[in-house]
Amino acid sequence: MTRLQATYEIESPVGVARAAGVIAGEQSTGTFIRLASETDDLRTRSAARVEAVEVTGAADHPALPCRLAADRYEQGRITLSWPVETFGPSLPNILATVAGNLFELAEVSAIRLLSLDIPDSIAAACPGPQFGVAGTRALMGVASGPMIGTIVKPSVGLSAQETATLAGDLARAGIDFIKDDELQGNGPACPLSDRARLVMQVLDDAAQVTGRKAMYAFNITDEITDMWRHLEMLERLGASCAMVSLNSIGLAGLRAVRDRSPLPIHAHRNGWGLMSRSPHIGIAFPAMQKLWRLAGADHLHVNGLASKFTEPDAVVIEAARSVQAPVSVDHAHGALPVFSSGQTPWQVAPSAQALGNDDFLMCAGGGIMSHPDGPAAGIAAFRQAAAAQAQGVNVRTYAADHPELAAALDTFEGAVTRG
Amino acid sequence: MTRLQATYEIESPVGVARAAGVIAGEQSTGTFIRLASETDDLRTRSAARVEAVEVTGAADHPALPCRLAADRYEQGRITLSWPVETFGPSLPNILATVAGNLFELAEVSAIRLLSLDIPDSIAAACPGPQFGVAGTRALMGVASGPMIGTIVKPSVGLSAQETATLAGDLARAGIDFIKDDELQGNGPACPLSDRARLVMQVLDDAAQVTGRKAMYAFNITDEITDMWRHLEMLERLGASCAMVSLNSIGLAGLRAVRDRSPLPIHAHRNGWGLMSRSPHIGIAFPAMQKLWRLAGADHLHVNGLASKFTEPDAVVIEAARSVQAPVSVDHAHGALPVFSSGQTPWQVAPSAQALGNDDFLMCAGGGIMSHPDGPAAGIAAFRQAAAAQAQGVNVRTYAADHPELAAALDTFEGAVTRG
Numbered sequence: 099m100t101r102l103q104a105t106y107e108i109e110s111p112v113g114v115a116r117a118a119g120v121i122a123g124e125q126s127t128g129t130f131i132r133l134a135s136e137t138d139d140l141r142t143r144s145a146a147r148v149e150a151v152e153v154t155g156a157a158d159h160p161a162l163p164c165r166l167a168a169d170r171y172e173q174g175r176i177t178l179s180w181p182v183e184t185f186g187p188s189l190p191n192i193l194a195t196v197a198g199n200l201f202e203l204a205e206v207s208a209i210r211l212l213s214l215d216i217p218d219s220i221a222a223a224c225p226g227p228q229f230g231v232a233g234t235r236a237l238m239g240v241a242s243g244p245m246i247g248t249i250v251k252p253s254v255g256l257s258a259q260e261t262a263t264l265a266g267d268l269a270r271a272g273i274d275f276i277k278d279d280e281l282q283g284n285g286p287a288c289p290l291s292d293r294a295r296l297v298m299q300v301l302d303d304a305a306q307v308t309g310r311k312a313m314y315a316f317n318i319t320d321e322i323t324d325m326w327r328h329l330e331m332l333e334r335l336g337a338s339c340a341m342v343s344l345n346s347i348g349l350a351g352l353r354a355v356r357d358r359s360p361l362p363i364h365a366h367r368n369g370w371g372l373m374s375r376s377p378h379i380g381i382a383f384p385a386m387q388k389l390w391r392l393a394g395a396d397h398l399h400v401n402g403l404a405s406k407f408t409e410p411d412a413v414v415i416e417a418a419r420s421v422q423a424p425v426s427v428d429h430a431h432g433a434l435p436v437f438s439s440g441q442t443p444w445q446v447a448p449s450a451q452a453l454g455n456d457d458f459l460m461c462a463g464g465g466i467m468s469h470p471d472g473p474a475a476g477i478a479a480f481r482q483a484a485a486a487q488a489q490g491v492n493v494r495t496y497a498a499d500h501p502e503l504a505a506a507l508d509t510f511e512g513a514v515t516r517g
Numbered sequence: 518m519t520r521l522q523a524t525y526e527i528e529s530p531v532g533v534a535r536a537a538g539v540i541a542g543e544q545s546t547g548t549f550i551r552l553a554s555e556t557d558d559l560r561t562r563s564a565a566r567v568e569a570v571e572v573t574g575a576a577d578h579p580a581l582p583c584r585l586a587a588d589r590y591e592q593g594r595i596t597l598s599w600p601v602e603t604f605g606p607s608l609p610n611i612l613a614t615v616a617g618n619l620f621e622l623a624e625v626s627a628i629r630l631l632s633l634d635i636p637d638s639i640a641a642a643c644p645g646p647q648f649g650v651a652g653t654r655a656l657m658g659v660a661s662g663p664m665i666g667t668i669v670k671p672s673v674g675l676s677a678q679e680t681a682t683l684a685g686d687l688a689r690a691g692i693d694f695i696k697d698d699e700l701q702g703n704g705p706a707c708p709l710s711d712r713a714r715l716v717m718q719v720l721d722d723a724a725q726v727t728g729r730k731a732m733y734a735f736n737i738t739d740e741i742t743d744m745w746r747h748l749e750m751l752e753r754l755g756a757s758c759a760m761v762s763l764n765s766i767g768l769a770g771l772r773a774v775r776d777r778s779p780l781p782i783h784a785h786r787n788g789w790g791l792m793s794r795s796p797h798i799g800i801a802f803p804a805m806q807k808l809w810r811l812a813g814a815d816h817l818h819v820n821g822l823a824s825k826f827t828e829p830d831a832v833v834i835e836a837a838r839s840v841q842a843p844v845s846v847d848h849a850h851g852a853l854p855v856f857s858s859g860q861t862p863w864q865v866a867p868s869a870q871a872l873g874n875d876d877f878l879m880c881a882g883g884g885i886m887s888h889p890d891g892p893a894a895g896i897a898a899f900r901q902a903a904a905a906q907a908q909g910v911n912v913r914t915y916a917a918d919h920p921e922l923a924a925a926l927d928t929f930e931g932a933v934t935r936g
């Protein structure tokens with residue numbers, strides 16, 4: 099495939115087929131009134147092409163405010179394609195092509211980018227995840243089973259020393275992974291350099307006891323050159339993960355981090371609701387995550403089953419699967435899905451079953467910290483739930499002779515109630 | 518003001534006041550179940566504060582899909598504030614704070630960020646626009662009146678030489694400003710280095726004739742280090758403007774460009790529809806443009822009156838005014854609003870009147886290229902429309918003895934029909 103393909107769900111006051119033509123024009127040669135300079139040869143060489151049009155229904159009022167009025171707003175799916183010669187493997191320019199001005203055209207009253215088909219030539223020219231699942235497992239020392247992590251809470255307000263004390267407790271209790279909250283960056287109240295120095299000391303100390311160094315994802319989100327400075331510092335301190343807020347640093351920012359990161363990149367998608375919650379405008383995660391993986395994200399947040407967020411469970415699982423699927427026909431560039439938000443041992447088996455494997459990281463805040471017997475019991479309960487799942491044993495049955503799991507199931511009963 | 522303030526329009530299944538508390542918790546200490554480590558002192562120091570709650574109405578069904586169901590979805594406005602000590606002047610971390618996980622909370626069935634109040638300490642620590650209106654006017658040699666620009670069309674498909682030929686014609690015809698399309702980056706079909714070299718040659722040649730060098734905004738959108746390389750090349754060639762796609766390079770990418778740019782930054786907001794078209798989720802432009810100006814955007818696109826896009830004219834004008842307003846109480850950091858899309862001489866007077874001044878750049882593609890007597894007449898017609906507006910003369914009256922303007926008004930009659 100030498101063309102980039104994008105599929106959209108649209109609604110249009112001018113009909114799905116005509117809207118497809120308008121979008122193809124807007125997103126390539128830039129006009130569908132042909133100018134004198136726009137020769138047939140130029141169109142053939144450069145224009146976006148409408149590959150498929152499927153009409154699925156119609157509405158009598160527009161889904162979004164729309165300047166063009168009609169009696170009928172036709173709904174359907176369209177697939178467009180572009181020659182790679184226009185943008186090459188430049189991800190920022192690819193994003194401007196597939197997700198640029200089209201969202202505000204008056205010829206659509208709803209538009210969502212559903213999927214992207216990435217040509218192998220682009221996948222080959224992009225770095226992709228540097229560590230992925232295998233590299234992350236190796237750094238964590240977790241050969242199999244779900245990886246169990248947690249988030250430092252309160253998200254902000256703890257001093258660097260308080261954060262380190264908490265991290266030490268968790269590391270000694272056997273956690274695989276700890277992350278900064280996305281609200282905790284490099285502010286004056288808890289500078290990253292202090293936090294990283296103190297946390298790495300306690301993790302190194304804990305590793306003397308446990309034989310395994312917990313992975314800590316330090317939130318390096320900041321201006322580009324600051325992030326590079328943070329990465330150098332983290333490497334010096336022996337840290338094993340860097341976290342970024344994708345929507346804050348941008349696609350080009352992610353690639354800049356990847357190009358100089360000696361560590362796995364834990365990619366937090368806070369703000370994603372803005373991009374995807376509306377059924378009428380936005381980008382579906384399976385499309386966007388391909389660009390983030392091409393730019394180098396190793397771990398990608400996908401929310402979790404029965405989380406505090408509003409995303410339905412089916413969307414969560416589709417997102418997690420998409421992160422593991424090959425990015426193009428011949429290039430895997432696989433990343434690690436991260437389940438988080440309201441996660442407890444109840445969600446371990448459903449998550450593994452829905453995903454079809456246990457190559458995931460499950461981050462639990464309250465699900466570990468609020469265990470009645472403390473964080474060590476909270477972590478043990480997650481491992482027991484994973485063991486039950488691996489052995490095909492019902493989690494309640496398994497809990498009969500695993501008291502930490504039993505206590506967690508009682509405490510968090512009812513957490514997985516929605517479908 | 519030592520706190521950052523954000524105002525949101527929300528709808529909630531749990532009531533506006535309760536939702537405000539949940540958002541404040543999620544976007545600061547991270548939990549509204551208080552943990553043992555969350556002392557009163559910590560909350561006072563670090564928590565987001567609900568500053569104002571106003572209930573404006575209610576609906577019997579949720580605006581967006583929402584996991585929490587209710588009989589009544591209360592609507593209103595809320596204002597939250599954060600202590601700057603949490604994030605300092607780091608714009609990416611500020612964005613994660615005011616536009617992060619809140620969009621997907623189940624406690625809101627609609628949420629839009631309407632406005633931001635920036636503390637002076639943050640405005641002082643950010644670079645802001647390097648050139649703004651005055652610097653841009655000086656580089657263009659346009660002391661007063663609206664600046665008249667155009668876009669190279671077809672957007673893609675022209676070779677570097679074809680682009681330069683077109684740019685030369687426009688420069689000799691007296692245009693103030695020319696820009697690459699946002700679809701034209703640095704692809705193999707028209708590499709930026711070839712395009713810039715050939716275009717700058719013809720602009721220099723044209724300046725020998727006209728006495729004024731047209732400003733050309735080269736689209737440098739690309740990975741960070743590539744953009745820095747492009748900036749160096751542009752400076753060597755004597756170019757006077759660099760364009761970026763804001764949503765492709767991200768807020769941190771924009772700042773990285775600003776930090777190394779010797780040229781004004783022409784900031785294109787393609788993809789903005791995704792962020793703002795839905796009335797139920799997103800960010801209003803007056804909020805987002807403050808962050809882009811703080812990071813260094815000199816020119817900001819705001820669509821245009823009666824454009825091909827679906828944004829209502831009132832939103833366009835509010836956006837243009839916001840770009841000129843001070844970014845904080847004591848810091849102007851003013852930028853140049855750019856009207857574009859479907860602009861003709863008909864829109865000159867209404868734009869100037871609605872804005873209250875003529876410190877704007879009006880970009881017209883077809884409005885110049887499709888003038889029946891050619892691009893030079895197209896440019897002349899815009900200048901005549903601006904002269905009429907400056908003298909307070911009706912544009913039709915003024916056209917009586919200005920044939921270029923008369924022809925343009927006839928050709929584009931009906932362009933400004935919507936309110």
